[in-house]
Each structure stands twice: as C-alpha cells, then as structure tokens.
Amino acid sequence: MQTTPQEYQNDKAEEPLMPRRQHSRLAPISNQGGLHKLRWWLNLVFIIAAMAGMALWFTQMRDVATYLLIAAVGLKFIEATLRILKL
Numbered sequence: 001m002q003t004t005p006q007e008y009q010n011d012k013a014e015e016p017l018m019p020r021r022q023h024s025r026l027a028p029i030s031n032q033g034g035l036h037k038l039r040w041w042l043n044l045v046f047i048i049a050a051m052a053g054m055a056l057w058f059t060q061m062r063d064v065a066t067y068l069l070i071a072a073v074g075l076k077f078i079e080a081t082l083r084i085l086k087l
Contacts, residue, residue: 035082042079046072 049072056065 039079039082042075042082046075046079049075 049068053065053069053072056062056068
C-alpha cells in the first residue's frame with residue numbers, strides 16, 4: 001500500500017515534536033578557545049611541510065625530507081595537544 005502525500009502530511013502532524021539538542025561540536029568558532037587561530041595556522045604549516053617533505057622524499061633528497069617530516073609531525077603533536085586540552 002502506497003501512502004499519498006496527504007496521508008504522509010497527516011502522519012507527520014501526529015508525531016510529537018521533540019526539542020533540538022544543542023551540539024557542542026557545532027559551537028561557533030569564537031567560543032572554541034583563545035588559541036583557535038594558532039591551531040589553524042599550525043595545521044596549515046603542517047600540511048605545507050608534509051607536502052614539501054613528501055615531494056623532497058620522492059626527488060631523492062631523503063635526508064632533508066626526513067628532517068622536514070619530523071618537524072611537521074612535531075607541529076601536529078603541538079596542535080593535537082592544544083586541541084585535546086581545549087586551550
């Protein structure tokens with residue numbers, strides 16, 4: 001049995017309305033802590049350094065690439081620490 005659009009609207013009208021929950025993960029950026037911009041910049045530098053490190057790795061400059069990738073991971077650890085501690 002198929003429901004017609006009219007029957008569907010009637011079914012929806014009978015359902016009780018539940019209040020919407022506020023999700024903290026959807027909070028505005030301004031309420032996410034004072035270091036949000038620093039975290040954003042650390043992520044940007046990490047992505048650029050990781051891409052540059054991979055490019056150097058595949059162009060046979062592996063010693064330089066290793067140091068660059070280690071530094072990029074260090075930046076990511078700092079960013080993750082700030083995120084976990086919610087600073």
